[in-house]
Amino acid sequence: MRSRPAKRAELADQLHSAAIHLLRQLRKEDDASGLSAPRLSALSVVVFGGPVTLGQLARAEQVRPPTMTKIVTGLEKDRLVERKPDPNDRRLTRIVATAKGQRILIEGRARRVKSLTDAVEQLNESELAHLDRGIQIFRKLIAATATKTPSDAKT
């Protein structure tokens, strides 16, 4: 009894669909925090990753520099981060989180995933363990797809 061949593609598909619907769900929580998913994610990198350049941030978030410029500008308007010119290389822009940014990140993130957290609370021990293992695999998959140079097929 080998692995059912069709099952793997199915799993990938289910994962895809699940991710879409999860994010749609969570987007509804954004109103309260005022922090969209991209901003929350970027702010998280800044808060935990210390001062980073805009380019590093763009690479970390896997978007193009102009996109990250917009996101950072938005965060800056809300006083959540600050741009600081690098004294050694003035082409670079160091981005640091403000105190408000650090506080809002924690609160906002918690609020955004509140309904998800609530749902997780309902799980029993066994389910929790399975979820844990599943997420590990999940993350591994994402790392794999990321390194698989997605658009190389054209080359």
Next chain:
Amino acid sequence: MRSRPAKRAELADQLHSAAIHLLRQLRKEDDASGLSAPRLSALSVVVFGGPVTLGQLARAEQVRPPTMTKIVTGLEKDRLVERKPDPNDRRLTRIVATAKGQRILIEGRARRVKSLTDAVEQLNESELAHLDRGIQIFRKLIAATATKTPSDAKT
């Protein structure tokens, strides 16, 4: 050794982050198929859900009617779906998939999740089983958050 209390929030957070990065990854595959995630998802409902009204489609995809109008208009321009007036109730717009739409859905979906499928192929039996279980829980969580009336906190 009880469940570590912090662990649950952490898991929710990891799941959130993982979903964001997965979708960012997959978005890169869109170029090839020309089908973005929202269009793919809506087309899927039309193809497998038979003729549906625009309102039903909007509810199924959890977006507002005007948003779905845009998405359907986009799909219609590409000849993937057609709008058909309902003969019994002329307020309604029945949306049906064209033959091309059905074909493209299968191909596009496969291509979009190709890198993910590839990654899944690399998993061993044990990992596959864990992923399977994890996804079941995952879907259960999403269903739970959906019914938990996300924005009721304001009421």
Next chain:
DNA sequence: GTCCCATCGTTAGCCAAGCTAACGATCTCC
């Protein structure tokens, strides 16, 4: 039968987030 209201989808107009192309400023290396 004729209003009155509910329902449905669209239009108009806004915003966020993604992209490419092009540019100015800066650094580096020869």
Next chain:
DNA sequence: GGAGATCGTTAGCTTGGCTAACGATGGGAC
């Protein structure tokens, strides 16, 4: 010191969200 690389921004486009408002249709109440 000049040439070319690197960095971030600007400009301009697309898609996909939203709300508000509207026209058309349907269904009852009277």
